Amino acid sequence: MSEPGVDVVPATARGRRRREAVLDAAEQLFFEHGxxxxxxxxxxxxAGISGPGLYRHFPSKDALLMAVLDRIWGQLRPAIDVAAEQEPDLALQTLLDAQLELALGQPSALVLLVRELRHLPEDYRRRAARNHRRYLDAWVDALRRxxxxxxxxxxxxxxxxxxxLIDSVAINPEARRLPQRRDWLRGLADAVLTRAAD
Structure with missing residues (x-):
């Protein structure tokens, strides 16, 4: 998956931790307040730093939102690469694990991807659409194999x-209280995939 590369990842561990803290704060605030x-x-x-201090990490608020969304693609890309080399059944499970991890671990990022992408430049939206197609294509390939x-x-x-199915449950506050939510979602997703394959 291509990434726009709108900012530079710091060279030091401290700088990387600070950058991640900024991204975490931005993700939550964008989710809560738009x-x-x-x-x-x-x-x-x-994030515990001055507003102007953010510009040492990101050139603009737009770039900060792009970096928040880029973490989604960064999380999914390894699963796509691994799944391409696996047997079909295992590939589907790898991709399913990645989707569950994203949806349950970063539900706010999924909401932002749908709700806030329209605020970003057209070239970024095109790249995001290409990334999404590549991810869907990996699933389709595994399912058709x-x-x-x-x-x-x-x-x-x-x-x-x-x-x-996965995303709607993950972002629903009521559903977050379900016990064994991950196993329950996996079972439902497996049932849908199995039914389609049959």
Missing amino acids: FHGTSVDDIGAA TAPHLHADDARTTVMAVHG
């Missing part, structure tokens, strides 16, 4: 249904 409802000073205060008879359109619809 991109336009959050100021650079708000993010700096939440499991079930060669499955038409590509049906496979893609199935994959989108699985993602919608």
Whole structure:
């Protein structure tokens, strides 16, 4: 997956920790108050640094939102690469693990990807769309290797249904209280994939 490379990752461990703290703060504030409802000073205060100090890590608030969203692609890219080399059943499980980890570990990032992407430059939105297509393509490839008879359109619809199921539960505050939520979601996703393959 391509990444826009809108900022430079610090060379020191301390700098990288500070950068991640800024990204965590920005992700939460963008989620709670929206991109336009959050100021650079708000993010700096939440991260424990001055607002202007953010510009040592990110050239703009736009770049900060891009970096928050880029963490999604950075998290998913290894699963795509690994799945491409695995047997189909194992590849689907690798991709499912990645989706569950993202949805349950960073539900706010998923919301931002849908809600705030429109505020970013068109070239970034195009790259984000390409990344998303590549991720979906990896799922479709794994599913069709499991079930060669499955038409590509049906496979893609199935994959989108699985993602919608996982993501909608992950971002629902009521569903967060479900015991064994991860196992329950995995079981439902497996059932959908198995039904499609049959």
